[in-house]
Amino acid sequence: xxxxxxxxxxxxxGTAGARPLARSIVLALAGGIAVSLVVFFLTLGxxxxxxxxxxxxxxxLKVVMVLLGLVLAFxxxxxxxxxxxxxxxxxRLLPLLVLVVAAVAIELALVPEPSWRQRLVGSNSMICLxxxxxxxxxxxxxxxxxxxxxxxxxxxxxxxxxGLLAALSGASLYAxxxxxxxxxxxxxxxSLATLAMVAVGAVAGHRLLRW
Amino acid sequence: xxxxxxxxxxxRLARQGDDxxxxxLLDRVAIRLRLVVRRGLAAAGRGQSECEDIVQEALLAxxxxxxxxxxxxxxxxxxxxxxxxxxxxxxxxxxxxxxxDIDEWSNAPExxxxxxxxxxxxxxxxxxxxxxxxxxxxxxxxxxxHSAADVAxxxxxxxxAVRVALHRAxxxxxxxxxxxxx
Numbered sequence: 001x002x003x004x005x006x007x008x009x010x011x012x013x014g015t016a017g018a019r020p021l022a023r024s025i026v027l028a029l030a031g032g033i034a035v036s037l038v039v040f041f042l043t044l045g046x047x048x049x050x051x052x053x054x055x056x057x058x059x060x061l062k063v064v065m066v067l068l069g070l071v072l073a074f075x076x077x078x079x080x081x082x083x084x085x086x087x088x089x090x091x092r093l094l095p096l097l098v099l100v101v102a103a104v105a106i107e108l109a110l111v112p113e114p115s116w117r118q119r120l121v122g123s124n125s126m127i128c129l130x131x132x133x134x135x136x137x138x139x140x141x142x143x144x145x146x147x148x149x150x151x152x153x154x155x156x157x158x159x160x161x162x163g164l165l166a167a168l169s170g171a172s173l174y175a176x177x178x179x180x181x182x183x184x185x186x187x188x189x190x191s192l193a194t195l196a197m198v199a200v201g202a203v204a205g206h207r208l209l210r211w
Numbered sequence: 212x213x214x215x216x217x218x219x220x221x222x223r224l225a226r227q228g229d230d231x232x233x234x235x236l237l238d239r240v241a242i243r244l245r246l247v248v249r250r251g252l253a254a255a256g257r258g259q260s261e262c263e264d265i266v267q268e269a270l271l272a273x274x275x276x277x278x279x280x281x282x283x284x285x286x287x288x289x290x291x292x293x294x295x296x297x298x299x300x301x302x303x304x305x306x307x308x309x310x311x312d313i314d315e316w317s318n319a320p321e322x323x324x325x326x327x328x329x330x331x332x333x334x335x336x337x338x339x340x341x342x343x344x345x346x347x348x349x350x351x352x353x354x355x356x357h358s359a360a361d362v363a364x365x366x367x368x369x370x371x372a373v374r375v376a377l378h379r380a381x382x383x384x385x386x387x388x389x390x391x392x393x
Binding site: 001003004005006007008009010011012013014015016018019020021024081082083084085149150151153210211 | 226227228237238266267270272276278280282288291292296349358359374378381389
């Protein structure tokens with residue numbers, strides 16, 4: 001087949017009805033989160049004292065952290081889905097890093113040193129570590145499936161970004177169950193669970209997202 | 212009418228359903244791609260015989276992945292990134308293959324003889340392997356220049372079904388380049 005002939009076939013296939021990348025990712029993510037919501041209510045559910053928790057700054061700060069992370073991770077994932085990757089795709093996460101460091105600093109300043117350990121370990125770390133990845137699973141599968149139609153400059157990096165986005169979706173659900181609101185707990189255990197999903201996403205992306 | 216050399220404007224028109232703008236865009240992109248690929252192959256010390264295959268693979272990728280272009284930005288960096296990705300991918304696969312060949316055939320005489328045909332070799336092989344209906348549709352549209360509506364009437368199919376079959380054939384072509392080519 002000559003190239004002019006291929007061009008004719010491509011023209012006949014048409015380009016109208018372009019779907020913006022951001023919308024495709026949002027749709028995939030929403031589908032994944034919907035599945036995770038069902039799993040969340042079947043397993044853990046919202047903590048019973050949610051009303052009083054909402055009135056505490058630690059709980060609110062925790063929710064702000066995971067939701068900010070979710071929004072920023074979305075931007076990273078969209079950037080990584082393109083062939084022309086910006087030079088510093090992770091720079092978008094800087095506000096999250098600043099917020100987490102500030103929250104930890106405030107907590108360390110407010111809480112006397114003897115209780116640091118108890119706040120850090122909390123009562124739920126062994127639930128947090130498996131459950132955040134569990135709630136991330138459906139979003140990860142959905143976003144990876146969508147990214148197969150994209151053209152990531154680096155498949156492994158795009159997979160890692162999908163893992164990050166999925167982990168923060170899972171963490172956003174889990175945050176409404178967990179009683180441990182201390183920034184020390186959130187910064188430690190949520191981050192560990194997130195890193196695990198980033199690693200899973202990177203490996204999956206390397207295998208699934210080549211084009 | 213957009214300036215004929217403003218590729219971003221042509222792609223925006225194409226996204227609104229302007230086939231003519233899309234044809235002009237693809238023609239211009241093919242010319243640029245050919246230059247880039249020739250230079251890349253020469254720099255890598257490889258022959259030019261498969262240049263057109265790489266050009267076609269990059270054109271297909273650009274077509275199938277066109278939603279990843281952000282219409283707010285100029286299109287050239289996006290095009291360059293796709294061309295580079297496909298060229299590097301080709302050279303990497305080729306490098307691996309050469310490496311394997313060196314290991315396996317270190318004592319054998321020169322086996323890989325380049326064939327000097329200046330057209331896409333692989334896509335012809337692929338067309339032959341497509342299901343008959345898809346092959347007919349691709350032939351009628353690309354080789355004989357019929358419109359999807361004409362082909363639909365001739366084959367007694369709906370125009371939508373012809374478009375779906377064509378799209379499937381193009382995806383198969385892209386997958387073939389990735390999987391089957393050394």
